[in-house]
Amino acid sequence: MAKSYHGLFxxxxxxxxxxxxxxxxxxxxxxxxxxxxxxxxxPATNAGVTFSYxxxxxxxxxxxxxxxxxxxxxxxxxxxxxxIVDLHxxxxxxxxxxxxxxxxxxxxxxxxxxxxxxIQTSSASLPTNILDNVDIVLIDGHQMTVGKExxxxxxxxxIPVAIDGGSWKSGFEHILPYVDYAICSSNFxxxxxxQEADIFTYLGExxxxxxxxxxxxxxxxxxxxxxRGEIExxxxxxxxxxxxxxxxxxxxxxxxxxxxxxxxxxLACAADIAALSCGSFGTRHWMK
Numbered sequence: 354m355a356k357s358y359h360g361l362f363x364x365x366x367x368x369x370x371x372x373x374x375x376x377x378x379x380x381x382x383x384x385x386x387x388x389x390x391x392x393x394x395x396p397a398t399n400a401g402v403t404f405s406y407x408x409x410x411x412x413x414x415x416x417x418x419x420x421x422x423x424x425x426x427x428x429x430x431x432x433x434x435x436x437i438v439d440l441h442x443x444x445x446x447x448x449x450x451x452x453x454x455x456x457x458x459x460x461x462x463x464x465x466x467x468x469x470x471x472i473q474t475s476s477a478s479l480p481t482n483i484l485d486n487v488d489i490v491l492i493d494g495h496q497m498t499v500g501k502e503x504x505x506x507x508x509x510x511x512i513p514v515a516i517d518g519g520s521w522k523s524g525f526e527h528i529l530p531y532v533d534y535a536i537c538s539s540n541f542x543x544x545x546x547x548q549e550a551d552i553f554t555y556l557g558e559x560x561x562x563x564x565x566x567x568x569x570x571x572x573x574x575x576x577x578x579x580x581r582g583e584i585e586x587x588x589x590x591x592x593x594x595x596x597x598x599x600x601x602x603x604x605x606x607x608x609x610x611x612x613x614x615x616x617x618x619x620l621a622c623a624a625d626i627a628a629l630s631c632g633s634f635g636t637r638h639w640m641k
Contacts, residue, residue: 356611356612357408357409357410358409358410358488358489358607358610359409359410359411359412359486359487359488360401360404360409360410360411360412360487360488360489360490360491360603360606360607361412361414361483361484361487361489361490361491361503362397362398362400362401362404362411362412362413362414362490362491362493362603363397363413363414363415363490363491363492363493363496363499363500363503364395364396364397364398364414364415364492364493364494364495364496364500364517365395365396365397365398365415365449365493365495365496366393366394366395366397366398366413366415366416366417366426366437366448366449367393367394367395367398367426367448367449367450367451367466367467368391368392368393368394368422368423368425368426368448368449368450368451369391369392369393369394369450369451369453369636370389370391370450370451370452370453371389371390371391371392371453371455371595371634371635371636372386372388372389372452372453372454372455373386373387373388373389373454373455373457373593373634374386374387374454374455374456374457375387375456375457375458376456377454377456377463378454386454387457388634390634390635390637390638391425391429392429392635392636392637393425393426393429393430394451394596394636395415395449395493395495395599396493396495396517396519396598396599396602397413397414397415397491397492397493397495397517397599398413398415398430398435398599399596399599399600399603399636400491400493400517400599400600400602400603400606401413401435401491401603402430402433402435402603402636402637403599403600403602403603403604403607403626404603404604404606404607405433405434405435406433406640407603407604407607407626408607409607410434410436411434411435411436411603412435412436412437412438412483412487413430413435413436413437413438414437414438414440414479414483414496414499414503415437415438415439415440415495415496416439416440416441416444416448416472416474416496417437417439417441417442417448418439418441418442418443418444418445418446418448418472419442419443419444419445420444420445420446420447420448422447422448422450423448426448433637438479438480438483440474440478440479440496440499441472441474441478444472446472449466449467449472450466450467451464451465451466451467452464452465452466453466453595455593455595455634459591460590460591460592460593460594460631461594462593462594462595464595473496473497473498474496474498474499475498475499476498476499476501476502478499479499479502479503483503484503484506484507484510484512487507487512488512488513488610489512489513489514489515489606489609489610490503490504490507490512490513490514490515491514491515491516491517491602491603491606492504492514492515492516492517492528493516493517493519494516494517494518494519494522494524494525494528495522497522497523497524497525497527497528498524500524500528501524501527501528501531504528504531504532505531507531508531513533513534513609513610514528514531514532514533514534515532515533515534515535515536515602515605515606515609516528516529516532516534516535516536516537517536517598517599517602518535518536518537518538518541519537519538519540519541519598520538520540520541520542521541521542521543521544525543526543529556529559529561530559530560532559532561533561533562533563534561534563534564534565534605534609534616535556535561535563535564535565536565536567536601536602536605537552537556537564537565537566537567538566538567538568538598539566539567539568539569541566543555543556549566549574552566553566553576553581556576557576557579562577562578563575563576563577563578563616564576564577565616565620567598567601569594570586570588570591571586572584572585572586573586573620573624575616575617575620577616577617582617584617584620584621584624586624586627586628587624587625587628589628589631589632591631591632592631592632592633592634593631593633593634593635594631595635595636596630596636597627597628597630597631598627599636600626600627600630600636601623601624601626601627602623604622604623604625604626604627605619605620605623607623608622608623
């Protein structure tokens with residue numbers, strides 16, 4: 354039986370309302386969805402759910418609060434056996450809600466959402482034992498102050514730190530010195546970076562040993578201690594691409610800490626899991 358690990362996933366917690374429809378609505382148009390689901394969401398959250406599903410213990414650190422809507426988030430994560438460290442448990446404002454329309458036939462999605470800009474919290478809310486028995490940390494950049502403190506503490510304890518670089522967020526430059534694995538999307542453009550070579554150069558200046566950039570259905574490009582390469586990803590007819598990047602990050606965290614698994618193996622295996630998730634509607638159905 355494979356060993357179980359403990360991962361800490363730091364960042365955004367949302368409530369995702371996901372609709373399947375023939376197409377997104379036009380101005381002043383009403384459409385009827387053919388399917389619907391609701392789940393906890395956010396990059397770190399979906400990564401944590403994936404990590405748990407793959408046989409590990411996952412803890413998500415983010416702002417949830419005490420609003421009545423949060424019971425949907427809490428019940429979903431409880432069902433997925435994901436623990437929550439609530440960084441602001443007394444806040445009573447509604448959680449960030451994402452409304453997503455997935456186009457039936459192509460798997461493309463249209464999203465309107467709130468990020469964590471209005472619910473930033475300080476490191477004072479962190480439990481002192483938050484890194485106890487943790488084997489890997491993933492930070493999505495939506496709670497930058499807390500993310501930095503956790504990254505510093507993890508580095509001191511020799512716990513590997515990964516980032517989900519979905520897009521550049523101010524403050525990432527303070528976390529990057531403590532990062533072991535920078536797994537970014539093709540939309541991740543640090544200051545003065547205009548093309549992929551600039552991104553590799555920028556991240557390399559922080560002495561990050563393992564860097565990868567995903568491109569959806571196109572090959573993953575990577576830099577492994579100065580060695581560049583590509584990894585092919587599975588080709589399929591996608592039903593729903595929502596959350597595939599988040600799921601990729603959670604699967605990467607699972608595979609990279611397995612014995613006898615190297616960086617490129619972990620990327621390839623994570624791509625297989627992300628592709629699997631694109632074969633069904635929503636961010637949870639693929640787990641069935």
